[in-house]
Amino acid sequence: MNRLTGGGGSFLASPYVYHIAKNANAVSVRNYASLPPSSSPSSDSPGTLGAIIGVIAEKLGIGELATGGLQLAVIGGALAGFRYFGGYFLEFLKKKTIVTADFDSRDESYSWILNWLSEQPYSHRTSRFSVSTSILRAGQRLPGEGLDANLPPVYFLPAPGMHFFTYKKRLVWMTRERPGTSSPAAAVTNSNAMLERIQISTFGQSRALLQNLVYEAQRKFIDRDKSRTVVFAADQYGAWRRTRSRLKRPLSTIVIPENVKIKMVEDAKDFLSQEHWYSDRGIPYRRGYLLFGTPGSGKTSFVYSLAGELGLNIYVVNLSNKSMTDDTLNELVSDTPSRCILLLEDIDAAFNQRVKGDTTSANNITFSGLLNAIDGVAAQEGRILCMTTNHIERLDDALIRPGRIDVRVHFGNATRRQAHELFTKFYPNLPEQSDLPSLFAAKIPEDLFSMAHLQGFLMGHKQRPAEAVKCVDDWIASHKQGKADGTTESEAEDAALPTQIVKDL
Known part of the structure; x- marks a missing residue:
C-alpha cells in the first residue's frame, strides 16, 4: 500500500483510508470505506445526503451513533415535509381540475339526487347496488317499480362506495358514504334515518355540468309531485322533515257552501299575485286565515284542498310538542319557503291553560314567542x-287581530243542503x-251532526244507497238517545252555527 503523509498524520491510499486526528490527550482512528472520487467526504461537492451529513458530523465532532440519528432525523423531516406540502399541492391541484357537488341526507336535495340516480341506466347494471323502498329523507314512499301494486315500491341505487358513469358524454364519479357508522348514535339523524352523504364529481373548472345535473334531478322530482300535495312536519330540533305526500284533493270534494270556497280561493290567488302591490305600500307580504268551528267539520281538509288548488306545499307545526321552544318555533317559521301554507292546527290546544293577560302556556312556547314567530322580523314573506x-x-284577541289573521271562516255542523251534496258525492x-239524496237530506236534523259524522255513517253503506236511507232513522234515534244519556261523541254534542264566512272577502 502507498502511504501518504500530510500535516496532521498519514493516510493509506487503499483498500481503506485512515484518518488520524490528534489532540492533546488522545488519538482517534475512524475507518471509512473507500468512496469514488466524486462521493468522497473530502470532495468539495458531496454527491449524497449521507456524505453531506458525514461532513457535517465531522465538523461538529460528533460520534457515529449521533451521526446515524442525525441522518434519520433529516430523512424523516424531509419525508414529513413532502407529505405536508404535497397534501396541500394535491388539494390545490384537485380544486383546479375537479368540480364536486355535495349532498347531505338531511337536505331536500338529497331526495332529488336519489330519485335521479334510481332512473339512471348505471343503477340498473351495476353489480354493487342497494335496494330501498324509499328514496325520501323521511321515509315517504312514491310509486316505484314493484311487481304488484299492493307491494311497496322498489328502488335500485348504487351501493355505498365509489361509482363511475357518464353524464352527457362526460366522465362523472359518485361517492356514497355513511360517515360515523362506527358510532350508531352519530350516524342517525333526528328523524331516525341513517345519515348519508353523496358527492358527485367531474373533471374541469366549470360548475355548469353538475349544476345542470342538479336542475334536472330537481325537475324530475318535482314532476313526480305535480299531482300531489307534499306535507312537511317540524321535528324537535328546529328542522323541516318531509313526512308524506298525498294526491291533490279537488275542492269539489269539500262539502261547504260554494260561495265560501270560491271567495277563499279567489282571495288566496289574489294575494299570491300581488307581491309588488304589498311591497310598494310597505305592507308585510303575508296572509292569515283562521278556520274555526265544530270538530270534524272539514277545516283541515279544506286547507289541503286549498294547497292543491294553489299548487303549494304544506308545512305543519305541532305547538303541543313538549320539546318545542320559542327559538325552535322562530327558526322553523323563518325557514319556510316564500310560497307555501304554514299550518298551525288546534291553536287553542297549545294555550288551553292560558287566560287573557297570562304569558305562560302548557308547553315551552310563550305567547309572545308565538306572536313573534307569526309576524316578527324573521317571519317569512x-x-x-x-x-x-x-x-x-x-x-287571545292579540293572536287573531287584523294583520295576523285577515280572514275568519266558520265551519259548523252539517245543514240539510250539505247532507244532500255529501250523499250525491258518495253515490255518483x-x-x-233519483230521489234518494233528497230523502236522506230530509231526515238529517239541521246542525246536529258534523260532516265527519255523516261521512262515517255513509261509509258503512258504501255500495248501498237505498239501505243508507232506510237505516238513517235508526242511526239518528240512537244518536239522540245517546245524547240524552250523555254518552255521545263530543263533536256531535257541540252544536254550532251553519257554515258561513265571517269576514266579508
Missing part, C-alpha cells in the same frame, strides 16, 4: 298562514232523477 281551532273563544252513479 309570501307565505299563507292557516290556523285551525275548535274554540275561538279561547284565543245514481240516476239523475
Whole structure:
C-alpha cells in the first residue's frame, strides 16, 4: 500500500483510508470505506445526503451513533415535509381540475339526487347496488317499480362506495358514504334515518355540468309531485322533515257552501299575485286565515284542498310538542319557503291553560314567542298562514287581530243542503232523477251532526244507497238517545252555527 503523509498524520491510499486526528490527550482512528472520487467526504461537492451529513458530523465532532440519528432525523423531516406540502399541492391541484357537488341526507336535495340516480341506466347494471323502498329523507314512499301494486315500491341505487358513469358524454364519479357508522348514535339523524352523504364529481373548472345535473334531478322530482300535495312536519330540533305526500284533493270534494270556497280561493290567488302591490305600500307580504268551528267539520281538509288548488306545499307545526321552544318555533317559521301554507292546527290546544293577560302556556312556547314567530322580523314573506281551532273563544284577541289573521271562516255542523251534496258525492252513479239524496237530506236534523259524522255513517253503506236511507232513522234515534244519556261523541254534542264566512272577502 502507498502511504501518504500530510500535516496532521498519514493516510493509506487503499483498500481503506485512515484518518488520524490528534489532540492533546488522545488519538482517534475512524475507518471509512473507500468512496469514488466524486462521493468522497473530502470532495468539495458531496454527491449524497449521507456524505453531506458525514461532513457535517465531522465538523461538529460528533460520534457515529449521533451521526446515524442525525441522518434519520433529516430523512424523516424531509419525508414529513413532502407529505405536508404535497397534501396541500394535491388539494390545490384537485380544486383546479375537479368540480364536486355535495349532498347531505338531511337536505331536500338529497331526495332529488336519489330519485335521479334510481332512473339512471348505471343503477340498473351495476353489480354493487342497494335496494330501498324509499328514496325520501323521511321515509315517504312514491310509486316505484314493484311487481304488484299492493307491494311497496322498489328502488335500485348504487351501493355505498365509489361509482363511475357518464353524464352527457362526460366522465362523472359518485361517492356514497355513511360517515360515523362506527358510532350508531352519530350516524342517525333526528328523524331516525341513517345519515348519508353523496358527492358527485367531474373533471374541469366549470360548475355548469353538475349544476345542470342538479336542475334536472330537481325537475324530475318535482314532476313526480305535480299531482300531489307534499306535507312537511317540524321535528324537535328546529328542522323541516318531509313526512308524506298525498294526491291533490279537488275542492269539489269539500262539502261547504260554494260561495265560501270560491271567495277563499279567489282571495288566496289574489294575494299570491300581488307581491309588488304589498311591497310598494310597505305592507308585510303575508296572509292569515283562521278556520274555526265544530270538530270534524272539514277545516283541515279544506286547507289541503286549498294547497292543491294553489299548487303549494304544506308545512305543519305541532305547538303541543313538549320539546318545542320559542327559538325552535322562530327558526322553523323563518325557514319556510316564500310560497307555501304554514299550518298551525288546534291553536287553542297549545294555550288551553292560558287566560287573557297570562304569558305562560302548557308547553315551552310563550305567547309572545308565538306572536313573534307569526309576524316578527324573521317571519317569512309570501307565505299563507292557516290556523285551525275548535274554540275561538279561547284565543287571545292579540293572536287573531287584523294583520295576523285577515280572514275568519266558520265551519259548523252539517245543514240539510250539505247532507244532500255529501250523499250525491258518495253515490255518483245514481240516476239523475233519483230521489234518494233528497230523502236522506230530509231526515238529517239541521246542525246536529258534523260532516265527519255523516261521512262515517255513509261509509258503512258504501255500495248501498237505498239501505243508507232506510237505516238513517235508526242511526239518528240512537244518536239522540245517546245524547240524552250523555254518552255521545263530543263533536256531535257541540252544536254550532251553519257554515258561513265571517269576514266579508
